[in-house]
Amino acid sequence: MYPWHITHDDVESIAIGAGILGTGGGGNPYLGKVLMQSMLDRGYSVTVIGVDDLADDALVTEVGTMGAPTVGVEKLPHGDEPRWVVEALEAHIGRPIDAITCAEIGGANSIQPLVAGALTGKPVVDADSMGRAFPELQMSTHFIDGVACVPTALVDEKNNRIVFSEMTEPRILERFARDLCVLMGCRAELAGPALSGAQMKRSSVRNTLSLAKRLGDAVRKARASKAPMVDAILAVTGGSELFAGKLFDVRRRTTRGFARGDLVAEGLGDYRGQWLHVAFQNENLVAWRGTPDARGEVVACVPDLICIIETETGEPITTEQLRYGLRVTVLGIPCSDKLRTPAALDVVGPAAFGYPEVTFVPMAKVPGVGLE
Amino acid sequence: MYPWHITHDDVESIAIGAGILGTGGGGNPYLGKVLMQSMLDRGYSVTVIGVDDLADDALVTEVGTMGAPTVGVEKLPHGDEPRWVVEALEAHIGRPIDAITCAEIGGANSIQPLVAGALTGKPVVDADSMGRAFPELQMSTHFIDGVACVPTALVDEKNNRIVFSEMTEPRILERFARDLCVLMGCRAELAGPALSGAQMKRSSVRNTLSLAKRLGDAVRKARASKAPMVDAILAVTGGSELFAGKLFDVRRRTTRGFARGDLVAEGLGDYRGQWLHVAFQNENLVAWRGTPDARGEVVACVPDLICIIETETGEPITTEQLRYGLRVTVLGIPCSDKLRTPAALDVVGPAAFGYPEVTFVPMAKVPGVGLE
Numbered sequence: 001m002y003p004w005h006i007t008h009d010d011v012e013s014i015a016i017g018a019g020i021l022g023t024g025g026g027g028n029p030y031l032g033k034v035l036m037q038s039m040l041d042r043g044y045s046v047t048v049i050g051v052d053d054l055a056d057d058a059l060v061t062e063v064g065t066m067g068a069p070t071v072g073v074e075k076l077p078h079g080d081e082p083r084w085v086v087e088a089l090e091a092h093i094g095r096p097i098d099a100i101t102c103a104e105i106g107g108a109n110s111i112q113p114l115v116a117g118a119l120t121g122k123p124v125v126d127a128d129s130m131g132r133a134f135p136e137l138q139m140s141t142h143f144i145d146g147v148a149c150v151p152t153a154l155v156d157e158k159n160n161r162i163v164f165s166e167m168t169e170p171r172i173l174e175r176f177a178r179d180l181c182v183l184m185g186c187r188a189e190l191a192g193p194a195l196s197g198a199q200m201k202r203s204s205v206r207n208t209l210s211l212a213k214r215l216g217d218a219v220r221k222a223r224a225s226k227a228p229m230v231d232a233i234l235a236v237t238g239g240s241e242l243f244a245g246k247l248f249d250v251r252r253r254t255t256r257g258f259a260r261g262d263l264v265a266e267g268l269g270d271y272r273g274q275w276l277h278v279a280f281q282n283e284n285l286v287a288w289r290g291t292p293d294a295r296g297e298v299v300a301c302v303p304d305l306i307c308i309i310e311t312e313t314g315e316p317i318t319t320e321q322l323r324y325g326l327r328v329t330v331l332g333i334p335c336s337d338k339l340r341t342p343a344a345l346d347v348v349g350p351a352a353f354g355y356p357e358v359t360f361v362p363m364a365k366v367p368g369v370g371l372e
Numbered sequence: 373m374y375p376w377h378i379t380h381d382d383v384e385s386i387a388i389g390a391g392i393l394g395t396g397g398g399g400n401p402y403l404g405k406v407l408m409q410s411m412l413d414r415g416y417s418v419t420v421i422g423v424d425d426l427a428d429d430a431l432v433t434e435v436g437t438m439g440a441p442t443v444g445v446e447k448l449p450h451g452d453e454p455r456w457v458v459e460a461l462e463a464h465i466g467r468p469i470d471a472i473t474c475a476e477i478g479g480a481n482s483i484q485p486l487v488a489g490a491l492t493g494k495p496v497v498d499a500d501s502m503g504r505a506f507p508e509l510q511m512s513t514h515f516i517d518g519v520a521c522v523p524t525a526l527v528d529e530k531n532n533r534i535v536f537s538e539m540t541e542p543r544i545l546e547r548f549a550r551d552l553c554v555l556m557g558c559r560a561e562l563a564g565p566a567l568s569g570a571q572m573k574r575s576s577v578r579n580t581l582s583l584a585k586r587l588g589d590a591v592r593k594a595r596a597s598k599a600p601m602v603d604a605i606l607a608v609t610g611g612s613e614l615f616a617g618k619l620f621d622v623r624r625r626t627t628r629g630f631a632r633g634d635l636v637a638e639g640l641g642d643y644r645g646q647w648l649h650v651a652f653q654n655e656n657l658v659a660w661r662g663t664p665d666a667r668g669e670v671v672a673c674v675p676d677l678i679c680i681i682e683t684e685t686g687e688p689i690t691t692e693q694l695r696y697g698l699r700v701t702v703l704g705i706p707c708s709d710k711l712r713t714p715a716a717l718d719v720v721g722p723a724a725f726g727y728p729e730v731t732f733v734p735m736a737k738v739p740g741v742g743l744e
Contacts, residue, residue, distance in 0.1 A: 158540050160540055160548070162536055162537065163536075179551065179552070
């Protein structure tokens with residue numbers, strides 16, 4: 001498996017898989033995909049290694065983009081931000097970073113670390129700290145496990161560099177960094193924290209880059225062979241189909257940098273007569289099966305993944321793409337075990353998102369299938 | 373003169389002198405005075421040295437408080453912030469700081485560096501980078517001279533630490549730091565940038581702590597002996613009396629963290645029949661002599677100092693203390709020569725404050741008197 005030399009075709013699949021794991025958020029991987037593929041075409045290379053390939057005392061950091069996806073599609077980056085932000089962190093720590101990893105496999109931040117690896121020449125570790133996408137920085141398996149959220153560096157397209165060197169807790173880092181990101185124009189590159197190889201082995205969600213690739217491969221194969229899309233996806237991720245139908249109503253508002261709202265979908269085919277409600281904050285949070293006007297019974301919720309795909313193509317649909325009339329299939333995918341502990345549920349359970357009345361009932365998992 | 377071991381009585385005078393040099397802004401030195409005096413009473417000590425006592429390769433940094441004066445009187449500090457912020461900067465630079473200096477002699481930031489010196493055991497250099505108070509970080513003789521505005525560290529009362537390690541220009545540091553300061557609760561401690569002894573010799577405004585002390589001494593002596601207050605002050609600072617009278621109208625609004633507005637004063641005694649208008653942004657910016665409704669002719673403007681004192685006592689009046697009926701005397705004090713260059717006027721002249729129609733005509737100075 002490793003070292004895995006990333007190819008143009010790998011990136012094509014990773015983008016699709018990461019889009020599905022994005023659960024509606026994480027930003028559209030398209031621009032990152034185009035950038036990474038063009039870099040590979042121009043002779044850049046990036047290598048992915050496994051978590052177990054890390055020495056215990058290796059120094060690893062996550063690299064990703066922070067900001068509003070609606071801005072990201074308009075405000076193009078300089079291009080060197082991933083390299084600059086790694087340099088900013090190294091300058092502060094006073095020691096070179098040995099490897100880069102993903103903060104968030106869902107969405108565009110599946111590919112940003114690959115860009116960072118290509119620009120810096122450092123390997124990228126096949127892992128992340130969510131196994132999906134989440135809207136806020138404290139929502140990380142490393143921080144849940146007690147890893148310090150500092151040092152963390154933030155860089156903009158003008159190479160302004162800010163380092164968070166002490167923070168009382170990750171939620172406070174989120175507040176300060178989010179505010180600075182907005183001031184930087186709603187798009188900033190982030191690197192941090194300082195993770196040892198040993199810590200990566202303890203608390204990362206493993207093998208998620210390769211999972212995203214296998215998931216994208218399965219979707220592309222199903223498209224080409226016109227095989228059942230949902231079966232192809234669930235064979236890789238585990239979980240089940242929750243619903244298929246048509247989007248009937250979407251209410252969305254952008255507040256404090258997040259796209260919040262809910263949708264109502266009308267069932268078709270086997271789901272005729274059923275109505276699904278989904279609430280989201282960038283990412284899909286809770287799904288209920290009810291009536292047109294009443295939510296009814298919870299069928300899935302965070303931290304498990306609620307993924308909305310276009311029924312025809314398997315194309316993942318992000319929050320900003322939701323609109324009346326879209327034919328969608330809603331999948332429930334079991335999350336990483338690391339998000340299911342009591343400590344994790346304090347940070348990423350329904351109550352943490354404003355749904356204290358919703359009880360998390362973990363979806364069944366098949367050992368060896370999907371997120372670890 | 374040096375080493376100057378600061379006494380309880382020195383602090384009493386420095387606070388008064390710094391209040392006058394604050395030109396209406398800089399925050400009321402009272403709380404800082406009480407803190408420093410109580411520290412001295414409890415056995416802390418702080419020593420002041422001259423700029424020429426610095427080795428050329430000494431590492432010096434400015435320490436001060438950033439934030440809204442209205443918050444500063446309510447939101448008490450932890451107490452260790454000056455020490456924490458120096459530590460944050462040292463940790464980032466990777467080298468101990470040899471001495472602390474003032475950013476701003478006008479107002480409360482005359483005393484913060486003394487507190488920092490007492491907490492860290494480091495000497496404080498008799499100098500600042502304004503020779504008065506100014507509302508924004510880029511308004512510094514060091515930055516005007518081309519010194520990098522980074523690294524700069526910011527710390528709050530919870531010991532959250534943020535380091536600005538690269539900034540495109542000082543105005544951008546001001547924007548980011550001001551925004552973070554507001555997020556920290558409108559009160560933060562700042563340390564930076566990294567100044568060499570050689571640079572201090574080139575661009576600091578020298579001997580301003582001792583000037584503040586001499587000015588405070590003169591005010592206290594004139595009070596005790598009932599000698600003419602204005603003469604006593606001007607003998608130390610140079611400059612002239614511009615006006616004496618009664619505050620007639622004060623319009624003030626707080627926007628973007630600054631107290632902006634204007635006042636109208638009605639002349640008394642020798643100034644009967646005259647009307648003075650003063651515009652301010654925390655600090656007093658421009659003074660005109662006109663009619664009750666029309667500003668008339670400019671009599672003084674930034675970067676020269678426009679200082680308003682209570683006629684009876686010589687007590688400096690800050691922007692937030694202005695009110696109808698106060699008997700005031702308005703003094704014009706010539707600023708440091710370092711603020712009078714074309715490069716400086718771009719940053720601290722009337723146009724930089726929104727008065728491009730006002731031409732700066734420097735007040736006459738007597739060599740060896742007042743700000744250097």
